[in-house]
Amino acid sequence: MANKEKGYLALVLHAHLPFIRHPEYEDFLEEDWFFEAMCETYIPLLDVYERLTAEGTDFRVTMSITPPLCNMMADDLLRQRFRRYYNLRLELAEKEVVRNRNTQFYDVAKMYETKFRRIRELYEDYYHGNILAGFKKFQDMGKLEIITCGATHGFLPLTVRKEAVHAQIKLAADDYRRHFGRGPRGIWLAECAYNPGDDVFLKAQGIRFFFLETHGIIYGSPRPRYGVYAPVYCPSGVAAFGRDMESAQQVWSAETGYPGDSRYREFYRDLGYDLEYDYVKPYLHHDGVRRNIGMKYCKITGKVQLNEKAPYNPAEAREMAASHAGNFMFNRERQIEHLNGFLGRKPVVVSMYDAELYGHWWYEGTDFLEFLFKKICHDQKSIKMVTPSEYLAIHPDNQVVQPSMSTWGDKGYNEVWLNGTNDWMYRHLHKQAERMVEMANKFPNADGLLKRALNQCAREVVLGMSSDWAFLMTVGTAKTYSTKRFIAHTHRFNGLYEQIMGNRLEENFLKDIEWRDNIFPEVDYRAFSTQEMEKAAGS
Amino acid sequence: MTSSGQIKKDNTAPEPEHKALPEGYGTTEAALLPRDPNWMFIYWEITENSKKNICRSHGEDVFQKGRQVIRVYDVTGGEAAKYFDIPVMLEAKSWYVNVQESGRAYCCEVGLIMPDGSFIGLVKTNTVNLPGGRVSDVTDEKWMAVSGDFDRLLQLSGVEYIGKGSGEVAKSLAQRWEMLRAVFSRASSWGVSSMSSQALNKPELAKKFWLVADCELILYGATEPDAFVTVSGRKVNLNPDGTFSMRFALPDGLVDLPVKALSKDETDSREITIKVTRATTTDGK
Numbered sequence: 001m002a003n004k005e006k007g008y009l010a011l012v013l014h015a016h017l018p019f020i021r022h023p024e025y026e027d028f029l030e031e032d033w034f035f036e037a038m039c040e041t042y043i044p045l046l047d048v049y050e051r052l053t054a055e056g057t058d059f060r061v062t063m064s065i066t067p068p069l070c071n072m073m074a075d076d077l078l079r080q081r082f083r084r085y086y087n088l089r090l091e092l093a094e095k096e097v098v099r100n101r102n103t104q105f106y107d108v109a110k111m112y113e114t115k116f117r118r119i120r121e122l123y124e125d126y127y128h129g130n131i132l133a134g135f136k137k138f139q140d141m142g143k144l145e146i147i148t149c150g151a152t153h154g155f156l157p158l159t160v161r162k163e164a165v166h167a168q169i170k171l172a173a174d175d176y177r178r179h180f181g182r183g184p185r186g187i188w189l190a191e192c193a194y195n196p197g198d199d200v201f202l203k204a205q206g207i208r209f210f211f212l213e214t215h216g217i218i219y220g221s222p223r224p225r226y227g228v229y230a231p232v233y234c235p236s237g238v239a240a241f242g243r244d245m246e247s248a249q250q251v252w253s254a255e256t257g258y259p260g261d262s263r264y265r266e267f268y269r270d271l272g273y274d275l276e277y278d279y280v281k282p283y284l285h286h287d288g289v290r291r292n293i294g295m296k297y298c299k300i301t302g303k304v305q306l307n308e309k310a311p312y313n314p315a316e317a318r319e320m321a322a323s324h325a326g327n328f329m330f331n332r333e334r335q336i337e338h339l340n341g342f343l344g345r346k347p348v349v350v351s352m353y354d355a356e357l358y359g360h361w362w363y364e365g366t367d368f369l370e371f372l373f374k375k376i377c378h379d380q381k382s383i384k385m386v387t388p389s390e391y392l393a394i395h396p397d398n399q400v401v402q403p404s405m406s407t408w409g410d411k412g413y414n415e416v417w418l419n420g421t422n423d424w425m426y427r428h429l430h431k432q433a434e435r436m437v438e439m440a441n442k443f444p445n446a447d448g449l450l451k452r453a454l455n456q457c458a459r460e461v462v463l464g465m466s467s468d469w470a471f472l473m474t475v476g477t478a479k480t481y482s483t484k485r486f487i488a489h490t491h492r493f494n495g496l497y498e499q500i501m502g503n504r505l506e507e508n509f510l511k512d513i514e515w516r517d518n519i520f521p522e523v524d525y526r527a528f529s530t531q532e533m534e535k536a537a538g539s
Numbered sequence: 540m541t542s543s544g545q546i547k548k549d550n551t552a553p554e555p556e557h558k559a560l561p562e563g564y565g566t567t568e569a570a571l572l573p574r575d576p577n578w579m580f581i582y583w584e585i586t587e588n589s590k591k592n593i594c595r596s597h598g599e600d601v602f603q604k605g606r607q608v609i610r611v612y613d614v615t616g617g618e619a620a621k622y623f624d625i626p627v628m629l630e631a632k633s634w635y636v637n638v639q640e641s642g643r644a645y646c647c648e649v650g651l652i653m654p655d656g657s658f659i660g661l662v663k664t665n666t667v668n669l670p671g672g673r674v675s676d677v678t679d680e681k682w683m684a685v686s687g688d689f690d691r692l693l694q695l696s697g698v699e700y701i702g703k704g705s706g707e708v709a710k711s712l713a714q715r716w717e718m719l720r721a722v723f724s725r726a727s728s729w730g731v732s733s734m735s736s737q738a739l740n741k742p743e744l745a746k747k748f749w750l751v752a753d754c755e756l757i758l759y760g761a762t763e764p765d766a767f768v769t770v771s772g773r774k775v776n777l778n779p780d781g782t783f784s785m786r787f788a789l790p791d792g793l794v795d796l797p798v799k800a801l802s803k804d805e806t807d808s809r810e811i812t813i814k815v816t817r818a819t820t821t822d823g824k
Contacts, residue, residue: 158572160665196668221675405573405670413575413670423633426572427582431564487560494561 005384007229007336008348008391009376010241011369012062012211014188015042015355016153018468018485019068019519023077027286030481034072035085036294038131041359042073043119044366046134049144050126052373059143059373060385063135063355064188066149067175068466070132071519074179079129086123089294090116092271092283096295104311108297111314132179139180145387147186148176148207151520154465155417157195157405158426163440164433164465166201166536167527171462173205174527175520185389186210190467191417192243192352192408199234204536209239209388211352216406217242224401229339229347231392232401240403241388246335247351250328251362258324259362262300263317266309267361269298296363321364325371333382348391352408421479422470425486429464432493433528436461439500440528453496453510454525459517460493461528492517569649571664576641576672577784581609582633583649583662593651597659602629605651605659611636614666615643624652628751629661637757637784639776642671673780756815758796759784765803771796791817 017037022028045063052059065073072078093112100109127134138144150156151171159165169187176184186209187202194216202210209231217228217240224232228242251257272280272293283293298309299317332349339347358365376383386394409416418426436457446454464486472482492513499505526532569583594601607629612619627634629649638645645667650660762768764781775783796813 160570160572219671219674221671222677223675404672405668411575414572415574415578418572418574418580423580423582426570426580427564427584427633428560430570490560 004381005346006340006382007346007384008386009332009336009383010062010348010350010386010388010391011060012064012188012350012352013045013355013358014064014066014149014352015069016064016066016149016188016190017069017072017356018466019071019152019463019517021072021075021078021518023515029285029291030478031078031081032085034078035082037356037360038082039086039089039116039119039294040363041356041366042131043122044359045355045369046127046131046138047118047122048366048370048373049134049138050122052370053138053141053143057374057377059377060145060387060390061143061369061373062145062147062186062387064147064149065132065135066153066188066190067151067172068153068519070175070179073132074130075518083123083129086116086119088283090120092280092293093295096271105297107314108312112295136180145186145389146176146180146184147188148172148184149188150190150465151175152462152466153190153468154462155190155193155414155467155470156198157193157407157414158418159433159465160430161433161437162201162537163437163528163530163533164461165195165198166204166533167436167458168462168465169201169205169207170527170532170536171458171520171523173207174522174524178522183207191471192216192406193414193417193467194240194403194407195405196234196402199236199238199240200537200539201533202238203236204539207238208392209241211350212240212242212403213406213408213412214243214245215412216240216403217401219404219406220401221404222401225399226343226345226347229343229349230345230395231348231388231398232403233398235400235402239388239392239398240401241348241350243352243408244349247328247332247349248353250331251353251357258328258368259357259365260300261320261324262302263313263320264300265296265312265317265363266298266300266306267296267363269296269306269309271295271297317364318367321367322371325368325375328368328372329375329380329383333380337382348386416474417467417470419474421476422473425470428486428490432461432464432490432497435493435497436525436528437530439497440525441530444526444529444531446525449505449507449510450500451525452514453500453505455523456510456513456517457493457496457500458523458525458528459519460489460496460513463517463519464489464493489517567662569647569662569664571636571645571647571667573667573669574635576670577638579636579638579645579647579667579669580633581636581647581649581664583629583664584632585629585649585661589661593659593661597653601651601653601659605653608650608652609634609636610648610650610658610660611638612646612648613638613640613643614646619646628753630749630751638669639778641669641673641778644668754789754817756789756794757784758798758813760798760811762800762809763802767801767803769797769799789815789817791819 017034020030020034022031049059090113093109093116096109097106097113100106122134123129123131135144135146139146149172150168152168154164154168156165156168159168172187173184183206185207187207189210192211192213194210194212199210214228217224217232220232228244231239231241233239249257251259270292272284272291274297277290280290280293281288284291297312299312301308301310336347336349339349358369362368376385406412407414407416439454439457443450443454469482469486472478495509496513499509563584563586565586567584567586567589569581572580574580590602598604606626608624608626610622610624613621625634625636627649636647646664648660648663650658652658758770759782761780761782762777764777764779766777766781768775768777768783770785775785777783794815794817796815798811798813799808800810801808
């Protein structure tokens with residue numbers, strides 16, 4: 001019997017890191033964020049998709065791979081440095097298997113050796129250093145829907161000039177085409193930050209849907225008939241899907257969420273601190289300071305001191321991940337059956353998470369997803385997994401609602417990105433956007449050196465707009481680094497602006513900046529022109 | 540850039556970012572940004588030239604005579620029907636603006652109120668549309684069939700989690716990470732770098748050095764929307780969702796703020812008392 005399902009589940013993973021690449025240093029600490037996420041989340045997810053496909057398990061997942069992340073994945077220097085990173089880890093893992101023979105840590109040591117070998121195998125033999133090709137393969141199969149994001153994860157509600165909002169979307173769509181061979185159908189608005197009306201710029205790029213935090217939909221006007229369990233159309237016709245908080249809390253909750261189980265891997269006991277110094281030193285950064293190296297041998301164990309943590313048992317943890325996946329599916333089945341009866345329509349439950357939660361923060365998270373996909377495919381009938389595009393093809397009829405301004409940040413609005421720690425940024429950001437628009441309007445057909453300089457200005461403006469800098473200042477993590485990055489992009493932009501407007505461009509100055517900030521090799525500064533923005537808004 | 544960073548031998552060019560950000564951009568302008576349903580952020584720059592022009596047309600002592608304010612206009616529907624003023628110092632250059640009514644359009648003008656009550660505008664901002672922060676009153680016809688169940692639908696949608704999204708969890712995860720760093724790595728590169736955040740500090744003015752600082756008090760809370768609430772014995776008007784917020788001047792000394800709520804049927808009450816002490820000292824220079 002067809003159509004037995006009672007509703008739909010759309011799993012959405014938001015994969016993002018700010019653009020961090022420092023060719024001026026041999027070895028740069030913050031680049032590790034990318035390498036860690038590659039080893040713990042992005043490549044393991046591809047591994048899951050590969051296995052599911054090989055064994056014939058059908059699945060659906062939606063992933064944003066933000067433009068900064070795409071650009072880092074495709075960058076030659078970072079590819080080369082990533083190889084160095086995992087080869088060093090593999091070398092250490094191999095030594096560790098020998099050292100831990102006949103100890104209670106043997107299984108976990110063996111786990112890392114297998115893991116890093118598999119990473120090398122996937123990265124080299126499957127994807128030849130280009131993991132975007134891996135993601136594209138599953139998109140072309142129709143199992144994965146890759147969506148884009150603002151060009152640099154720019155926080156749009158605090159952007160005064162609409163030309164800059166348009167440029168964030170336009171540059172992102174152009175970059176997506178370069179990597180995936182077609183335009184994006186969906187977008188993850190950075191921080192789910194939505195400003196009513198900005199959806200017209202999505203429409204102009206052919207983008208059909210985006211995602212909102214629950215209250216973005218619930219506080220929309222008129223009242224959304226189905227709450228967050230059906231998408232709504234903005235007046236522009238772009239669809240907005242709202243987040244389901246029940247499934248979000250099940251995973252995220254600090255007290256009852258799955259990742260806190262005592263059998264899962266303990267994040268805070270790391271070999272970078274546990275191993276004898278001279279032995280671990282070759283695997284640390286050049287400064288020789290002990291830091292996390294991503295290999296951890298203990299389980300959470302319970303509420304005990306870090307030195308009382310018990311050895312990690314990979315098999316036991318994997319069983320737990322399977323059991324949690326079963327629990328998650330059971331709850332979605334009940335939820336969807338209940339909603340179906342209540343709404344009189346098949347609900348779509350949209351479960352949205354940061355991708356890096358799976359594997360990086362919650363080490364077993366990728367196992368959890370694999371079990372979840374398998375169970376949903378083989379063990380039940382009430383849930384059908386869909387991508388938003390598939391859903392809209394099945395249900396093109398939806399209520400028209402103007403969603404409310406909202407974000408997925410603390411307190412639900414813009415405060416995380418606008419408070420005493422970061423509000424000083426905006427007068428500089430706005431000035432840069434204004435100057436960029438001024439130049440794009442003044443030079444509609446630049447070529448040669450001037451064109452290169454204008455394109456570099458566009459890169460600097462969008463890099464400064466990353467919501468990550470304001471976020472890191474608020475949470476106090478890597479505050480110095482994020483402050484420095486923001487100031488650096490501001491200076492580079494202002495320097496170029498003065499040279500361009502003073503008609504005294506210095507090629508060496510430009511060249512140095514091009515070499516440092518090489519995001520968007522094919523950027524076109526005209527995305528900032530008022531004419532292009534108006535054309536898009538009127539489309 | 541970090542202590543772990545090794546400078547390549549072939550690249551020893553000085554980094555251009557070792558300069559402070561510009562103090563201003565030499566144009567008189569202001570911008571208004573939305574923070575949440577009841578708060579906005581305004582920043583402004585008023586050049587010496589603009590000030591001179593004002594003096595020329597309104598008298599040399601206009602800045603001494605006039606009270607410096609932010610005039611907040613409610614421009615919902617296109618016309619500035621209502622406004623209120625917030626006293627500020629022009630040198631503050633930015634301010635958080637609290638408005639009682641969410642879901643409306645606002646713009647601000649920084650200016651001077653003269654002794655005769657007239658207003659001299661110095662610079663005006665863009666308009667900001669604040670979110671309503673609550674369920675819409677607008678229901679379409681199709682809605683009527685299930686409107687009675689809307690509260691249940693809200694529950695199912697997880698309305699109680701609003702504002703407790705993963706941003707908060709991500710924040711606590713980030714803080715755990717930070718804690719780890721603090722505990723284990725005494726010399727982490729994240730905090731130690733060749734350029735500290737001091738670059739942000741206001742560079743000293745070439746002429747006369749100065750400092751202004753003041754402080755106000757914001758009290759906020761929530762209860763049942765139909766409750767009777769007083770703060771220091773004065774009745775407080777609640778927002779439709781039962782929240783309230785007030786902004787007080789905060790003089791030196793002890794401020795005692797008893798907050799009382801009485802249920803509609805007058806059978807139940809709650810009281811919270813907040814005591815705030817302010818002590819300002821200056822070096823007298």
